Amino acid sequence: MKKGILLLAAVVIIAALAFAFSKKDESGTKTVEEVPTPQVEAYEISVEATAISAYKVLLKVQTTIPLPVDVMASVSIKDQKPTDTYIGASRRVTLNTPEQIIEIDGSSENLPRGAYFAEVTFYPRWGAESGPAAAKKIKEEISGQDSVALAGSGASKDDTDRKNDSQKWVMLNVEIGTPWNENLFVSKLGRFTKSAADLNLHDAYYFPDTDMTIIVSRIKGTVAIWRMGRATK
Incomplete structure (x- = not known):
């Protein structure tokens, strides 16, 4: 009788151990319940x-x-x-x-x-x-x-890009004392109209495609100043 009780107790212990090990994952560690990541609100x-x-x-x-x-x-x-x-x-x-x-x-x-x-x-x-x-x-x-x-000004994007490029060239390359080279300026800025400037013995060259004026000294043959738009001084 005592032997039977001991055998039954052994079976119960083995069953309990088997149940405990069944709660572990394949790596031998207990499964940890994942905590949900908080949702970040999406603003629009x-x-x-x-x-x-x-x-x-x-x-x-x-x-x-x-x-x-x-x-x-x-x-x-x-x-x-x-x-x-x-x-x-x-x-x-x-x-x-x-x-x-x-x-x-x-x-x-x-x-x-x-x-x-x-x-x-x-x-x-x-x-x-x-x-x-x-x-x-x-x-x-x-x-x-x-x-x-x-609708804007009516000018196309391509025309505006060309004007912007020409204006940028003036800003980067033309300053007081820059030699006046008509062929070079026409190649960069397009055709011009010429008028007398307010400064004595100076001419104003307006380039409509670039919308800039270059004022040039007749005596020195150099740039006195440049202006945005049409100008005489």
Whole structure:
């Protein structure tokens, strides 16, 4: 009888050990329940752009970002290369409400006709400086975009690119005392119209394709100054 009780006790102990080991994974360690990763709230900006004149665009902006925050609103012509002079207009705006209207006016930039991106972007580096604590915790840029067509000045993007390149050449290569070489300037800036400058014994060469004036000393044959647009002094 005693032997039977001992045998039964041994069977129970073996069964208990087997059950305990069955709770371990193949590596011999106990299975640890994974703790779910907290979900980071995804904030959004959406933009609906409407042209209201040759140069002006209204942006209907909707956002779920905790407000107020500052954003950069812009219209930028499409198909620009990294080396191109920027064609567009932008302004910094404070968003105070989840839905807000922003106006962008490109008249001061004399924007050409064409297809543009209309974009509103929140930059975490400075956008939440005066915003709530929740906005300050955002680490990624948040942007919304739409497309819009502008009539602009009527000039094409290609013409504007050429004008910008010509103006850049003047800024980088022409200064007081630069020798006047008519053939060189025509090759870089296009044809010109010539008139007397306000400065005594100076001529004003206006290049319409570049929209710049070069004022030249008749006596020295050198550049006295250059101006944006048409000028005589």
